[in-house]
Amino acid sequence: MITVACVLKSGGVYTADWVRKLRAGVARHLSTAHRFACLTDMEQEVDAAGVEAISLPELWPGWWSKICLWHPSVGLTGRVLYFDLDSIVVGSLDRIASFPHRFTMAHDFSVGHACSTAMAWNGDFSFITEAFRADPKGIARRYDRMLASEKRIGDQAFIEDQLLSHGEEILLFDQVAGERSIASYKVDRCQGAPCIGAAVVAFHGKPKPHEIKTGWVPEIWR
Numbered sequence: 001m002i003t004v005a006c007v008l009k010s011g012g013v014y015t016a017d018w019v020r021k022l023r024a025g026v027a028r029h030l031s032t033a034h035r036f037a038c039l040t041d042m043e044q045e046v047d048a049a050g051v052e053a054i055s056l057p058e059l060w061p062g063w064w065s066k067i068c069l070w071h072p073s074v075g076l077t078g079r080v081l082y083f084d085l086d087s088i089v090v091g092s093l094d095r096i097a098s099f100p101h102r103f104t105m106a107h108d109f110s111v112g113h114a115c116s117t118a119m120a121w122n123g124d125f126s127f128i129t130e131a132f133r134a135d136p137k138g139i140a141r142r143y144d145r146m147l148a149s150e151k152r153i154g155d156q157a158f159i160e161d162q163l164l165s166h167g168e169e170i171l172l173f174d175q176v177a178g179e180r181s182i183a184s185y186k187v188d189r190c191q192g193a194p195c196i197g198a199a200v201v202a203f204h205g206k207p208k209p210h211e212i213k214t215g216w217v218p219e220i221w222r
Contacts, residue, residue: 002079008040009065016045018085025089086203090194116156
């Protein structure tokens with residue numbers, strides 16, 4: 001059985017309602033058997049039908065909580081499909097879920113690097129978490145403002161660097177599931193309607209789904 005995962009860390013714009021909306025989208029568009037897990041420090045709020053709340057083993061800030069996905073105590077080492085909470089599922093996930101992933105990431109929507117808004121893996125990648133645990137503050141400080149000329153930043157740059165340093169090939173969803181399988185609301189111009197061929201539309205940056213009041217976004221996301 002595949003696990004579909006997300007991460008909710010308190011203190012930001014995201015709430016348990018975002019988890020439930022993502023869960024509903026997955027349930028509508030993934031026909032194969034799956035579990036839906038949320039790593040969170042808001043277990044009581046997240047606990048709902050169809051959602052398995054898993055306590056965050058580390059309270060790392062912001063997007064760095066995502067590194068807990070590979071924490072040894074969490075145990076997400078089988079087939080896993082991950083989405084950021086500012087994602088809307090708009091089409092079938094079956095092709096993405098059935099692909100024999102080793103490690104796949106979304107393509108960065110502006111430069112030629114990997115993006116962590118959507119990821120899929122199968123195996124033990126705890127070395128990513130262990131590398132970050134060695135110096136969380138130092139690594140976060142360095143990566144949160146690193147390589148501005150390459151437009152690489154944050155957790156996704158760190159994940160990419162760790163995978164490559166361990167000899168892991170990173171596939172991209174546009175290679176295995178179609179050019180706009182993971183589409184950008186802004187870059188792929190999905191304002192009028194979800195892009196043709198999209199399984200997921202990502203709302204990186206601004207606006208977020210809750211800020212859009214008309215059109216297809218509130219109709220689907222509600």
